[in-house]
Amino acid sequence: MKDERMKVGIGFATGRKHFQRVLRSYVYNWKESELVDSKELTLNLFVAYDLNYKNTKKANYTRISSSVN
Secondary structure (H helix, E strand, C coil), X not given: CCCCCEEEEEEEEECCCXXXXXXXXXXXXXXXXXXXXXXXXXXXXXXXXXXXXXXXXXXXXXXXXXXXX
């Protein structure tokens, strides 16, 4: 059976140390709009990060806090 869901990708380009705060805000809004519960679409997040900008670490972007979920 063919997957008929709409595939949505959202991209971030960032170097901020507090990226997870921004992400938490977006996730909250997606939940409020019921996008994450929709059976009609898939929501995918892509993050391009720059470790040299503000001297961040890879973990700032890859270890997502459970509070974001």
